[in-house]
Amino acid sequence: MAMLGVFQSGTAFAESVSDLDQYQLNMRRGVTDISAEVYDLHMLMFIICVVIAVGVFGAMFYSILFHRKSRGAKPANFHESVKVEIAWTVIPFIILIVMAIPAAKTLIAMEDASEPEVTVLVTGSQWKWHYKYMDNDVEFYSRLATQPDEISGKLDKGVNYLLEVDQPLVIPTDKRVRFLITSDDVIHSWWVPDFAVKQDANPGFINDAWAQVNEPGIYRGQCAELCGKDHGFMPVVVIAKEPAEYDKWIGERQAIQEKAKAEEQRLLAMNMSKDELMSNGQKIYNSACAACHMPNGEGLPGVFPALKGSDIALNDMAAHIDIVLNGKSGTAMAAFAKQLTMSELAAVITYERNAWGNDTGDLVQAKDINAALNGQ
Numbered sequence: 001m002a003m004l005g006v007f008q009s010g011t012a013f014a015e016s017v018s019d020l021d022q023y024q025l026n027m028r029r030g031v032t033d034i035s036a037e038v039y040d041l042h043m044l045m046f047i048i049c050v051v052i053a054v055g056v057f058g059a060m061f062y063s064i065l066f067h068r069k070s071r072g073a074k075p076a077n078f079h080e081s082v083k084v085e086i087a088w089t090v091i092p093f094i095i096l097i098v099m100a101i102p103a104a105k106t107l108i109a110m111e112d113a114s115e116p117e118v119t120v121l122v123t124g125s126q127w128k129w130h131y132k133y134m135d136n137d138v139e140f141y142s143r144l145a146t147q148p149d150e151i152s153g154k155l156d157k158g159v160n161y162l163l164e165v166d167q168p169l170v171i172p173t174d175k176r177v178r179f180l181i182t183s184d185d186v187i188h189s190w191w192v193p194d195f196a197v198k199q200d201a202n203p204g205f206i207n208d209a210w211a212q213v214n215e216p217g218i219y220r221g222q223c224a225e226l227c228g229k230d231h232g233f234m235p236v237v238v239i240a241k242e243p244a245e246y247d248k249w250i251g252e253r254q255a256i257q258e259k260a261k262a263e264e265q266r267l268l269a270m271n272m273s274k275d276e277l278m279s280n281g282q283k284i285y286n287s288a289c290a291a292c293h294m295p296n297g298e299g300l301p302g303v304f305p306a307l308k309g310s311d312i313a314l315n316d317m318a319a320h321i322d323i324v325l326n327g328k329s330g331t332a333m334a335a336f337a338k339q340l341t342m343s344e345l346a347a348v349i350t351y352e353r354n355a356w357g358n359d360t361g362d363l364v365q366a367k368d369i370n371a372a373l374n375g376q
Helices: 033-066 082-111 243-268 274-288 317-326 342-354 366-373
Strands: 118-125 128-133 138-142 169-172 177-183 188-192 197-201 207-211 217-223 235-241
Touching (some): 118 188, 138 243, 169 243, 197 207, 235 243, 243 366, 274 342, 317 366, 342 366
Parallel strands (some): 169 235
Antiparallel strands (some): 118 128
């Protein structure tokens, strides 16, 4: 909780961030009723702790000052006091009860994700988020959009450095949104401070959380669980829109996905040239594969295998297709069957088999990917 104020979140950060906001010391109040409850609970506990500290340290320093040996104070000589024993047992008990009642009320409200109006399946994978709207035929991956040159220091860092994505999650305001949170590989944590939502994404399990956003705006967060070498490059961006704008956006996304599916079917019936495959494949490789296998295909020795001159890229094409589609269990190699289209998969595999001097001459087409997906 102490870190809630460190990250840039909320509408105020959509355009600019003041120096004061960057270094604020307290929690953010947030934009949901629950986040406001959490903030109020935090302040109540803080005030109680301050009062206790002032009382305890005040009594201690008073005793040190006025009952010191140089003033001729004589220490009391007693073995025990039943009254004191009762007092220092009962008083802390009463304080804990006073603190527990509002804390329990807030925790119960945070865990009550019943009766949602919108449900989104949030899946973490190294190192991106996948969002699937359970009430509509809409799903997509959300990846870091910060330019590599900003990360390497070649360009000045932008306002939302490492907190910007190519496709943000969009939700409606004034509606109860339930998040079903899971993982494809390791443990991640989906965290949006302004919603007071921080929930672990565990492989094989589904945790849930919810939010009802009161104000339209852009809200930012991060993966909050150490999940691998690019853990710091896995931001969360949520845009809250008015219900009418949200419905319009859903309709547009559905139309885009239907058009993409139709285009995919068209590509199954045609063959792309090697130049087209290599050009598209290089772009896809740089965005989806280069973080591990390096832009030069040489990988990271002892961590991520090289593709340049590798057996899988030079020889067994069926095995190459299979590992890109389905990943490799027990390693960081993710399955890309759902992350990329069939034409994109064909292009990136073709690129890997012909780049960096591999020069196999093999061309993979969308129909080959379709056949592999259907076990043919």
